[in-house]
Amino acid sequence: MNPIIRFSNVTKRFGALTVLRDFDFEVKQGEKVTLIGPSGSGKSTVLRILMTLEPFQEGTLTLAGMPYHEPDGHGPFKAREKHLRQIRSHVGMVFQSFNLFPHMTVLRNVIEAPVRVLGLSRNEAECRAVDLLNMVGLADKKDHYPSQLSGGQQQRVAIARALAMRPRVLLFDEPTSALDPQLVGEVLGVIRSLAHEHDLTMLLVTHEMRFAREVSDRVCFFDKGQIVEQGEPERIFSSPEQPRTREFLASVLG
């Protein structure tokens, strides 16, 4: 089976700083992959490129076979908005800082895009939203505003909001890093339940090593814009081969 995500020779620069150099990376459909690595190594950048929030300068990236830039004469790395929107329709993202729309109720946050973008009727969108809010355990908060919720609750709403668009690939960028320690568990619980969804491809950046070990099919250790070592979580965590991986794990696991 073809991978749903394929980076080949992707180079990403911010001005003079090269964050990814000749980056190769593949993810199979339904696979749950965790990226770990030191701060500044480019983990977020990988997710942000996938979400079309960042352009890249060289190489090719495909999602379900669709290249991010159009193959016709539009210049290799300039993609038209229409094309990017087509790619985006398969990808969702959960941010470290939740980024809920503060002026909308929880329900409105979840139905906004399905109504506007997918063209669902309000009724249908609400039914689905309530189902999703049930799944994250927040159906009773549907008429609250984000500011009335705890961080953990906001992040669960953000997950429901992303799922409402029925993405094939869901990206999580440190979804629990902004949370008080006692709220981390409830968010991880929701992500854990998603990990059982067979078809959903998940790409997760996290510092929660125990959680990564538990939910991932594959863990990738990232350093300086490169995957230094990857493999099944058991192997990476119990017997890392690369010295840099060992060093990193020693520093985070204490």
Next chain:
Amino acid sequence: MMYGFAWDTSTPLAYAISILPILGIGLIVTLEATVCGFAIAMGVGLVFALLRRAKSRLITWPVGLIVEFLRDTPLLIQLFFLFYVLPQFGIVLPAFLTGALALGLQYSAYTSEVYRAGLEAIGRGQWEAATALNLTRAQTYRDVVIPQAIPRIVPALGNYLVSMLKDTPVLSVITVVDMLNLANLIGDRTFEYLVPLSLVGLIFLILTLGCSALIHVIERVLPKRGIALR
């Protein structure tokens, strides 16, 4: 006698009452100038603000220069410029329109800053969330950015509305017949300036107080639940 109304200078009160209808005609001009000027300021200011957010410096720099120029030169000079210089280039506008345009353009520099601050208060995270949900740019402005920006910009716009109202008497220097101009004309004829000028001052006071009250009401009823206004 003016506009068919005669004045009665027997007592200050009678004088004031007799010239009130005349000043009322000027009041309408004052209000019209404020409304037109402010409509221009809100529209042009928004265009400036959006252009200054453009990606290309070929757009942002000239627009920034124009805004600085409009903001940092006196209204009176802009007014004279439009009134005396434009006709030399064959553009002849009625005095009222020239006045409203000058007010509107100067204030568009202020309103563009208000819009800009309002738009910038909406963080990058909101835009990114909207992108991740595949909303279009237009949908993002309409449903995410503008509803959050409005409660932030209305108070500042309200202040400029009051301020513009107080600037309208400047238009009398280019022959617009507003309240101040009429008060002067009445004084020229009766040799009694105190009452007409005081009356104009009083009317302005009432107008600005009313305007401020109205803005407070608007601020109150604006939907702003959930939005952290500092």
